[in-house]
Amino acid sequence: MTPADRALAVEILARSVWLAQGGPALAELFLAHGRLVALAAGQWAHGEGDDETGVLVVLKGALHLYCKAPGDREVLLSQVGAGAALGQTARFGGGPRLVTAIAAEDALILQVSDRALGRIAQDEPRLWEAVSALLYLQLRTLLEMLGDHAALPPRQRLARRLAQLAGPSPQSVLRITQETLGEMVGLTRKTANLHLAALERDGLVRRAYGGLTITDLAGLRRVAGG
DSSP, rough: HHHHHHHHHHHHHHHHGGGGGGHHHHHHHHHHOEOOOOOOOOEEEOOOOOSOEEEEEESSEEEEEEETTTEEEEEEEEEETTTTTTEEEEETTTOOOOOOOEEEEEEEEEEEHHHHHHHHHHTTTTHHHHHHHHHHHHHHHHHHHHHHHOOOOOOHHHHHHHHHHTTTTTSSEOOOOOHHHHHTTTTTTHHHHHHHHHHHHSSSSEEEEEEEESSSSHHHHHHTOO
């Protein structure tokens, strides 16, 4: 682990809400027992149904998350970027991996396996509070996505997902295609493009090849309804 990568990991873990109760000591244990993995665009981090579970933290780049749907289809659920964490543990009451995670672009991740989690727990029992907090955050995110699909019309749904992908920054560059964005919110590429064009006319986004820039995050949130 290079000094720069370690500093980045420390910074991201320090601001991870699910790790907050464990404090810096728990973050250090994650670094000590985890391993850094560099992924090329298109490379799998793990697959749905894998028995080898654990926690994954994105340090650089972005991952696409997929799940299986009827007809043996793979459905794109979301794109997660730096700072995102996901996973669960089969060793302590869970089951196999719930989603397939694939690098949307070159990425650097911190992987903490089930075995590593067991070693961390020997030194810091509050680990399980952190894992429970992470599971809660993932469940809350999933329920929000279900609520959006059920309650919001297409343009609001698209604006809300863009605001979620942007994070707290007033202006963000998202490396995501219109087709991918449409798939995440249940729209065709053509329909997604029509709504993105309307958002661009309103000065909320600026489209470019292979991505877009959020130019007015507050305005996007207003369109999304909150």
